[in-house]
Amino acid sequence: MRHFSAGEEVLAWIRDVANPGIKPGLHRMEWLMERLGHPERRLKFIHIAGTNGKGSTAAMIANTLYTCGYDVGLFTSPYVENFSERIRFNGQPIPEADLIEAANQIRPAVEECGQTEWGAPSEFELVTTLAIWYYAHISYPYYVVWETGLGGRWDATNVVYPVLTIITTVGLDHTQYLGETIAEIAREKAGIIKPGVPLVCGVTDPEALDVIQQVATEKKASLYVYGRHFTATPVEASEDGQSFDFSGPYRRFERVQIRLAGPHQMQNAAVALMGLEVLRQFMAFVYEEDEVLYRGMSETRWPGRLEKLADRPGIVIDGAHNPQAAASIAEAIRQLYTYDRLHLVVGLLKDKVNQDFFRPLLPLVDTVILTEPDFPRKASAEQLKEMVATLRPDVETVVEEDWRNALEAARRLAGPGDMVLVTGSLYLIGDVRKWLKNR
Known part of the structure; x- marks a missing residue:
């Protein structure tokens, strides 16, 4: 099998080999992880689902962890300008040489998967597998901030067992795959909740929240809900950004500044801060002083959002x-x-x-x-x-x-x-x- 030597060859292979369309289910991902020696087990994931706000929340968490001195992977979709944006390490898109190396390493398993009863992986499954290999074998981040593609329960990203889960919002979207009601969609997104893994929730819709609370209780997952366990109070706002006061169960932060505009971004930022607080409280996330955390939040950029x-x-x-x-x-x-x-x-x-x-x-x-x-x-x-x-x-x-x-x-x-x-x-x-x- 000829090895790839250019990034364009990798992207063409992804388009040509992948099964077109959306293919819910984890059979192919589980098969690929086993075939590759379970690279996902080497990594600490922060798994984020939600109808909206996933990308902004993920970006704030990733940038703040990096600013606090941690090596951080960030996996998001879709990209805004270039494919390599989807797989980031310490704020930088995956280098072409690393993209080529990861693709060459997973290619035999991907080709073999296409011959199994499960068939070829979808494009998203293939890219997810490539990202896992890159983080596990090439860049070695301390944390990987891991955004779902569609829903949660059957999403390819749900092949991992995270240290923290986050559900940002629940709304009517992708109803042909996730269900026609808020409750049905909430149950799909709640599929990322794992036994004993803390859950930070930005959902305010009562119907969706009832479903998420039920699943969290069943899974014995500690639950932190926006507006109940933690809050954000606006201080100043303009089209260039905003500041707010954050109050949570462990600490209070005053005048947190972000450069993302809109009340919805204040809520996303509060969810991100609560996630970081859970990591600090239970996962030994440490940093020298609060100023570093403030800087990480204020310096976060996320293109294409107002x-x-x-x-x-x-x-x-x-x-x-x-x-x-x-x-x-x-x-x-x-x-x-x-x-x-x-x-x-x-x-x-x-x-x-x-x-x-x-x-x-x-x-x-x-x-x-x-x-x-x-x-x-x-x-x-x-x-x-x-x-x-x-x-x-x-x-x-x-x-x-x-x-x-x-x-x-x-x-x-x-x-x-x-x-x-x-x-x-x-x-x-x-x-x-x-x-x-x-x-």
Whole structure:
């Protein structure tokens, strides 16, 4: 079997060998881990699930652990601009040489798996396996901050046994895979809860919280719930970030600063701090002084989340792609941003088309420009136009299938005091971000 010698060869192999689509179930991951000698058992995972907020929470935990002197892996999905962003070590994307080495090491097992009764792994399973090998055999982090891909119970990441689990939020998303109700989706996400492993929970929906509490009790997992065991109280907020006071069962932190905007990010930050406090209290997470922890939180960056890329007119991007996320950014816009007119640019994937995505945003906007991400599963801009017309027939609506033309149309329509908000699929957000940064 010829070895890979370039990163592009690895990415092409992942696309060609992987079984297309989503394949719930852990059979293939368990088979691969056993075949590879259980590399996952060498690592300490912080496993994070949730409808929204996973990435931001993971980034804050990872950066703070790193700032406090720990070697840290961070596994997230999808990427914003480059594949290597998904697998990070100490804040840096996986180097091409390490990507090649890890792929060459797991390739025989992956090819062999395709000949078993379980069939070839999905793309996400293959990338998850590659990440585990990289962390276990090449970079050796003390902690791996480990974000689920879809749900929890049958997600490929759930092949690990973590030292801490976190569930950020529960909302209606991926209903074709996770269930049609909040309770059903909560039960899928609660699938990451392990016997005796502490759980930090940012969920506030009563129905979802009931399910999570039940599972935590069954698993004898200590439970820390936002609003009950720990809280965050806003101090100052702007479009550039915010500060808040954190109060938990073990300590209080005053005026914690983060550079992520919006009330939802304050909640994510509180969940991250509670997770770090659990590690400090029970897992011997130590650091010299609180100032280091404060710095780790304040220096965290997470691209594509209410990120401002231009002024006059202001251009802000956010990867909100479900109703709960859309409601969060609508609240942030009302509270934090000032502008003359608001122009909304939206592109979604087919499985994300939902009237409830548009409901919180349309009352705020003056113009809607509908476009399409460069992705096979993109939703038709014309379909989105019909949805917008049903909800708010009076709003000016433009259809530009090419997202570049859509962005240029928004800039032409916008005056110096206006704001352009680009949101929807992270595939769209990544392309727009790269395009604007390079201009």
